[in-house]
Amino acid sequence: MLDPIISARGVNVFYGDSQALFDIELDVLPNKVTALIGPSGCGKSTFLRSINRMNDLIPVCRFEGELTLSGQDIYDKSVDVVALRAQVGMVFQKPNPFPKSIFENVAYGLRIHKMCTAKSELQDRVEWSLKSAGLWEEVSHRLDEPGNSLSGGQQQRLCIARAIAVQPKVVLMDEPCSALDPIATAVIEDLIDSLRKDYTIIIVTHSMQQAARISQRTAFFHLGKLVEFGETKTIFTTPKDERTQNYITGRIG
Amino acid sequence: METPHIVKKFDKNLDKIKSVILEMGALVARQLEDASEVLFAYDKKEVRRITELDLMINGFHKDVHSRAEILIVRRQPMAFDLRATLAPIEVARELERVGDYAKTMAAFAETFDESPPASEHIALINEMSAAVLVMLGDVLQAYLTGDIELAANVRAQDLSVDILNDKIRDSATKMAGDSTHDAKACIYVILVAQKLERVGDHITNVSRYINQVYTGDDLKRSL
Amino acid sequence: MIDFGKNAGFDLKGRHRAEARFQWMGKIAIAISLFFLAAMVFTIARDASGIIKQTQIQLQLDLTDATGIAQNNKHPSYGKAVKAALRAQFPKVKKRKDKKRLYGFASPEAGFEIARMIDESPEILGRITKVWVTASDGLDLYLRGKVDMDLPERQRRVSDAERDWIATLQEQGHLRRVFNWGFLTNGDSREPEVAGILSALVGTAYSLAVCFAFAFPVGIGAAIYLEEFAPKSRLSDLIEVNINNLAAVPSIVFGLLGLSMFLGVFGMPRSSPLVGGLVLALMTLPTMIIAARAALRSVPPSFKEGALALGASPVQAVFHHVFPVAMPGMLTGSIVGMAQALGETAPLLMIGMVAFIVDIPTSILEPATALPVQIFLWADSPERAFTEKTAAAIIVLLVFLVSMNLIAILLRRKLETRF
Structure with a gap:
């Protein structure tokens, strides 16, 4: 068995007085796609956003427990959020390219982290990122055009290119296909599968078929608790917990 | 599954498939019963009727298959639902095979009319077909109620059917060997017993599918 | 077939009427505000139209002995020369009171205007030249017909004598109306004819x-x-x-x-x-x-x-x-x-x-x-x-x-x- 890249131990998250996550214990294995599923408000997005500390932006949000990335506690006082987020990229539900050119969108992360000193190096990295995101063929001749001139699926791939440009260890995806049509979704799913060999991917999705298609491991959250976590195949064919069964078969649980 | 599906139509469709299977099962059971009755009381018309029933059974098989197919296309069932959708296809195939054996058995009636088997063999065959019919009844009951214990019981019953088969084979082989009875009759007795044993196996398979639907475990032995 | 024209109890006519009524009210409201805007623009434009042009008066300026003024004064004024020129134009005017009226034809600022002209082209000093200077606001108003000449002479701003002089000046071509650049290029002044923005x-x-x-x-x-x-x-x-x-x-x-x-x-x-x-x-x-x-x-x-x-x-x-x-x-x-x-x-x-x-x-x-x-x-x-x-x-x-x-x-x- 591989060593987990992310492991959560007794994670509790509170929004003010209400508790959003209860004692989450979860190990994410490297170079695998881990899907987080569950009904709305079950805490799966909260857990996802705990991993790159995006929850810090919410003033009333409080975190308890231990969450480690490569063995290092990411909620430790010595951890700089900026450095953490360079290691943990994120792709959002709605494609959100910056209102800048396609090139600048991808180059932004490299610029702020001062990862490329020479201009040619920057261009190479942008090209590499766009190629990895399977977008290069479509945009190589129009890198100066604004990022939002692309189609929805292309925009989302641009956001993925932007996230992987800084070569993070982990890429978090928060329902990346929910705003896309089936074809664009299929392209992204294919991309996620090919990105798996270089990155660890954690994806929140509402589509169980999608989770079944692209993930190797699936975690089912319900009412802030991790109900079941295991091989995707097992979760979707023979789940052990009745709540999981009810949820994935579409029965009210 | 006691909890109703959010899409009521889904539950309805699943129930419909179930009722088609039960209807088919009832028809096959009738066919088998009639075949074992006509076996030693030859009636040409009856044999013809039983043979023609086969077409109807094939129709049921097709119906189940297409219903399951459309359900998968529409709802993409998962876990229990997926098994509950896939199992009827298998069950229908097994039942269809049972029907085939009933048809073949009925065809043997003419031979037995010409060369009647030994009376002890008639009794054993009747015992065997009765046992198989009980198994079929039980497995349909288990399918209807989702009773996996009853399904396990059906698999246990199959052992006695196998024993009966062995018994008939040994006895008929012996009789044919020492020429105490018409050899042709003996050979056909062995064939009938073999068919009934196969029917028992198919019913056992059905009981395995029932178990798989509810537990997710495939009981078929494999590597 | 469904008869869509039929009133099927939905009170369609009433609804259409209500809609038309509302649209009309909206249009009327817009018309009223547009009317007031137009009225405002019109009055302002009408009032302001008077200053597009300004009246100038031509003087036969004798600067033969004015050299001293320029040398001695920091802000020299040629008011005397202006007055002299006006007197020269109408030699028959003798009475003190009439002379004063005559001087009123030119703007009190005319003296400074001449000073500026001399600054620009000093060669006119010591010569007799014809120059155009700004006329007074009274003259300007009269020329634009803003002075009611039907009133008795005592109540008028322009007396009969002045009227005759103006007529003479017009005949001789000594009055003209030019575009009023001064309004945009001058500062404020007590004299409306030269006051600028x-x-x-x-x-x-x-x-x-x-x-x-x-x-x-x-x-x-x-x-x-x-x-x-x-x-x-x-x-x-x-x-x-x-x-x-x-x-x-x-x-x-x-x-x-x-x-x-x-x-x-x-x-x-x-x-x-x-x-x-x-x-x-x-x-x-x-x-x-x-x-x-x-x-x-x-x-x-x-x-x-x-x-x-x-x-x-x-x-x-x-x-x-x-x-x-x-x-x-x-x-x-x-x-x-x-x-x-x-x-x-x-x-x-x-x-x-x-x-x-x-x-x-x-x-x-x-x-x-x-x-x-x-x-x-x-x-x-x-x-x-x-x-x-x-x-x-x-x-x-x-x-x-x-x-x-x-x-x-x-x-x-x-x-x-x-x-």
Whole structure:
């Protein structure tokens, strides 16, 4: 068995007085796609956003427990959020390219982290990122055009290119296909599968078929608790917990 | 599954498939019963009727298959639902095979009319077909109620059917060997017993599918 | 078949009537407001039309012995030469009272005009030359038919004798009407025929420049901090409420504040565009902050989120992604706020920008006045010709205002990013 890249131990998250996550214990294995599923408000997005500390932006949000990335506690006082987020990229539900050119969108992360000193190096990295995101063929001749001139699926791939440009260890995806049509979704799913060999991917999705298609491991959250976590195949064919069964078969649980 | 599906139509469709299977099962059971009755009381018309029933059974098989197919296309069932959708296809195939054996058995009636088997063999065959019919009844009951214990019981019953088969084979082989009875009759007795044993196996398979639907475990032995 | 024409109990006719009624009411409301706007524009334009041209009178100027005046005086005036020229034109006029009337044909400023001509071309000194000088406002009004000659002579501004002289001058071609550049190039004056708008215009421009230079950075800075960084607490709520209240404070209060703060405490020069601009800045600051915050709030939070998720610091996220997108909105908001400031009179009165300023200010520290104040001053003047000046000044103010709004629109078009 591989060593987990992310492991959560007794994670509790509170929004003010209400508790959003209860004692989450979860190990994410490297170079695998881990899907987080569950009904709305079950805490799966909260857990996802705990991993790159995006929850810090919410003033009333409080975190308890231990969450480690490569063995290092990411909620430790010595951890700089900026450095953490360079290691943990994120792709959002709605494609959100910056209102800048396609090139600048991808180059932004490299610029702020001062990862490329020479201009040619920057261009190479942008090209590499766009190629990895399977977008290069479509945009190589129009890198100066604004990022939002692309189609929805292309925009989302641009956001993925932007996230992987800084070569993070982990890429978090928060329902990346929910705003896309089936074809664009299929392209992204294919991309996620090919990105798996270089990155660890954690994806929140509402589509169980999608989770079944692209993930190797699936975690089912319900009412802030991790109900079941295991091989995707097992979760979707023979789940052990009745709540999981009810949820994935579409029965009210 | 006691909890109703959010899409009521889904539950309805699943129930419909179930009722088609039960209807088919009832028809096959009738066919088998009639075949074992006509076996030693030859009636040409009856044999013809039983043979023609086969077409109807094939129709049921097709119906189940297409219903399951459309359900998968529409709802993409998962876990229990997926098994509950896939199992009827298998069950229908097994039942269809049972029907085939009933048809073949009925065809043997003419031979037995010409060369009647030994009376002890008639009794054993009747015992065997009765046992198989009980198994079929039980497995349909288990399918209807989702009773996996009853399904396990059906698999246990199959052992006695196998024993009966062995018994008939040994006895008929012996009789044919020492020429105490018409050899042709003996050979056909062995064939009938073999068919009934196969029917028992198919019913056992059905009981395995029932178990798989509810537990997710495939009981078929494999590597 | 369904009969769609049939009234099927839905009261369709009633609904259509109600809709038509509402549309008519809307159209009438628009027509009324358009009528008043048109009436305003028409009256102002009519009043102002009089100053498009101005009357000049030609004089046979004898400067043969005027050399001394130029040498001895710092601000030489050739009033005597003007009077002499007028006398020479009408040698029959002998009575003192009549002479005085005759002198009234030329503007009292004519002497200075001649001084300026001499400055430009000194060769006319010591010669007899024909020059055109500005005629008085009375003459101008008469020529434009604004003097009622049906009244008895004693009640008229133009006597019978004057009428005859004017007729003579016209016959000899010594009167002409030319385009009134002076209105745009001169400062204020006691004499309506030479009074111009330039000093007020420059004063306003300086004030607004100061206002923008101070209020824009401060307002934008405050807005960005409040909107993006300030922790939500009772204090920030209090500040927010107060900013909203400040936007509604009467402008004269800001004038008083400027008077006591900038003039009293800091001792800045009185009547200067610097102080005026600062007071206007104080006044527009709340408006600007509110507009800027609205612009910032309209930026989709996904940009900031995306940047933060890439590892940008909050300041980087705001200044790289939120600020540029909000910029056009903030600029328009500021320009609209400044347009408001442009029309303000009250606070400027408080800090002394109401003074009579003839000279065109060359820096923000010199005394100046502003367009609305100038309008206020002229509207208050007794001379009839100032009514026209007032109207013309209003037009200048409106043009200034419209062009500022136009700049706002253009900036918005140019800078706006679609997302």
